[in-house]
Amino acid sequence: MKQTATLWSLLLTLLMTVTIGTAQEPVMSRLQAAPAGTSLRAGETLPGFGYADRYVEEISYLGIGQTGLYLSCYILLPEVGANKIERISFPAAKADKEAYVLVLSEDGKTTLYNQKCAIVKGDNQIALSTPFATEAGKRYLVGFATKAVGKSEKDAFVIPFDGTVEIDDALYAAAGTEPYPTASSTNETFSFLRVKGAGFGSACIFVSLKDESKLQNLGYLTAADGNFIMVTKDEKRPTKISLRNIGMNDITSFELTYQFGTGEVKTLSQTLTTALASSKTGEYTFEIPAEAEGMGTVHFAVAKVNGQKNAFADNRVDLPFKVGDFSAMIDRETVILERFTSEQCGNCPGADRYVKADIDKMKAAGLRVSYIMYHSGFKKDFLTMPESEKLYRYFFSDKGSFAPAMSINRTYLPKEGALVQHAAGYDPNEWTTKMKNDKQGVKIERIDQTISDGTLEAVVSGVALKNCFDPEDLYLTVIVTEDNIPARYQAGAGKGYKHQAVPRLFLTAPTGNKLKVEADGTFSVTLKGALKSTWDGSQCNVVAIVHPSITQPDRASRAVHTAETAPLGFGLANELVAPAEAPVVTAEDGYLRILGRVDAFELYDMSGALVTTTVGTRLLPGTYIIRIFSDLRVYTSKVIVR
Structure with missing residues (x-):
């Protein structure tokens, strides 16, 4: 299960009831899982507009480990003009005789409509006793509040989310001693909770309007995945976009717009051979040319759906770009896999097979693969290092960490909002192709080592090509790792389990030391560190990574340039080669x-x-x-x- 941060720092920690299988585990011990069961009657769906999957068979519910409080959740209704809200529908896992259906202002500070109602276990369709009149040009939060909260994981939790795709406009929840905000509200009486990034999906709330014409053709751009870093002008880059159909009609066509910085907005039309059904998500790949030299952000949006203006045309997904002359870059030769684990993670040993499949496939394709396994981010164990604790947070989203999690080359994953996902999420064929088609602008040529009186001196040297890296944003991280360390109390594994690629010594800062490149493109750095006699030197390696700053705010610009691994005490150097293109x-x-x-x-x-x-x-x-x-x-x- 994915980890979520403390959602209400003053009072609460949300507990998620999960009904889908997953190998990820939360970082906080207070988060627990409990079966929720099916909350909709078989074969039924809820009517009206909503962002959630209306066909979802099982719901993920939110609850809190306290009683005497109200929980509420909302969706942000699109601008629907002068209209009337007639009904609010939602599933519930527990009945409540004194619940409320609510309409709040867009900022969530003002209650515009509240109606006391009774909710039942299962699907609820609450008609408003007085239909709420909306104004053109305004948006509203629409939802419900209930006090039927449990105090332990054995109780049902009541705030429903679909557990699938997160959509910003359907990630609102609140808690407090009052069911809705008033002029005298405080953080204790009513406070919004942080739901985005928690992995709950979208709130299962549906709104029926008198005139639903504006809700027929709607597309929500949930993600864009493409690499525009260090590409040449006019070079076409494959970009995969994820489109969610939140309208009531099937989507048969749409128009994607893209814009490099403040440049001209370009439009691409897509006709679907297979219609995208309501509440389903489709993935579509476009060849996008890099249209402007320089650095900035390329903006993506869906302007039209089925030939009609999309109400979510302003919903942008951004990717960074760095366009220039990088023709001298070489094909990628190296890849690094960085993984996060803990002896208290019972699902982590099961991820080993996915990692092995990735490594084997990449090595078979001729890539040199480095591997590091940090014992940090989830729970500490006897192999956790302070440096790893300082490093891991830059791999994850702002909402927290989980295990087992893995990163390939510190590549940004838009759907995760992070550099990591579960190890099972990386398809070996897809990612091997992705890495083989990538370029690198830095090459580590040597890792020379001498060991004297327990002190390691490593000299890392290599070359970097002008214009293929940012001289103000180039860092070197060097870590000594050890393989085959016997586990002590590894959950989810039998006796004899051993840990691999465990960091033992950081020769640089955990986030790297700034790297200086000479005028001829070469660099050389001398580092020293003390080795411990308790380590098995024959099982140790020196891993050197050249990368941009991993602390920079733009996660998409953290991808690794190159990484090499040398056995402890043995240098890394090129073999004698003389190919045809050699001088x-x-x-x-x-x-x-x-x-x-x-x-x-x-x-x-x-x-x-x-x-x-x-x-x-x-x-x-x-x-x-x-x-x-x-x-x-x-x-x-x-x-x-x-």
Whole structure:
């Protein structure tokens, strides 16, 4: 189950009743799960307009561990002109003889209509004794309040959410000693709760209007997934958008608009071969050209549905863009998987198979895969490090953390609003293709190591190509990890379970040290740290990650440039290669001659000593090793001077 933050910090913690299987666990021990059962009679749906899945068979309910309080929930009605609200419908898990149906102002501060009513267990359709007249140009919160709250997980919880797609306009809930706001309300008498990001889905409330013509064709853009970071102008990028049909008619066509920064708004039309039914979500992929050089945000919206103006045309989903000349970037060679776990997470061992499938598939495709498993974010155990505790929060949404959670290359996931999702959510084929089609602008070439008197000195060096990274936003994180650590009390696993890729030592700050790149594109950083004798050095690795700042507000700009792993005590270096595209090296009269694109080179003698970095050096006869830096690639070969 997903974690949610404390929803009412002064009084309450919400408890969610879940009816769908999931391997995610909350971070707070007070959150518990209890079966809710079916709350709608078989085959029935609730009439009217709503954001929730009207065909959902089981409902997720919210409750609080206190009695004597009212709980309420609402949806934000679209602008429906001069109209009348005639009925409010919703499911309930528990009867209440003194509940209320409510209409509040859009800001939730003013009660415009309240009607006492009795609710039953199951579906409720409450007709307003006096239909509420709406004004053109205004929006209203519509919902209900009940005092039938339980005090333990054995009681039914009463505020219904569909447990599927979260829509901003259907994530309102409140609690207090009074059922609705008044002029004298305080935080104790009436206070809105934070529901967004908790994973509850949308509130199951439906509104029937006298004139429902404006509610026939409505589309709600819930997410956009595309990468416009470091792309060239006019390069087309596949962008997947998720569209929710919250209207009453099937969607057969829609118009998607996109805008780079404050540039021209462009429109793409989509005709659906299979109609999108009411309260269902569809995913559609568009090829979007990068239309403006520079940095900013590209805005997506759905302007029309079935040829009619969409009432939610102003509902935007934004993605960052950085467009320029990045043609010298190389195809992605490396990927890093970062996972969050705890010995108290009984579902975490079950996620191992998903991680293994991802790693195996990516390695088979020729990618070098690094792996780190942080014991943080859910609950602490004997392997939790303070540095991991400082780091994990930047992977998750603002609403909290859960386990097991995993990130691939710190890639932003719009649907999650975070860099992580459950490990099972990554399809190995899809993500291997995604990574293989990606580019990288930085390459780690060496992780040289020396160990003396229990102190590790690691020198991480590599190259970065001009214009393929932001010199003011480039960081290096280096972590020593250990494999095959016997578990002590791992929930959900039998005896003999072992932890893999556990951080033991951070050689940098947990969020990384700022990395300086020289004028020729090279970098080299020397780091030191104390090793413990209790660690098994043969099971340890040094993982180096080059990345933008993970603390920056824009989560979509946190993706990793590159990551490499070297066994503890052994260096990482390129093998001797001489592909056809490599520069050709010869020696004439003791001087080097290099034909081809060369950014820089290093010449070493056979003892490993650096001899020269310039072609102007007269060389003595002998055998040398040359390392040539060219377009972010490093070519290593032997040179014989006669």
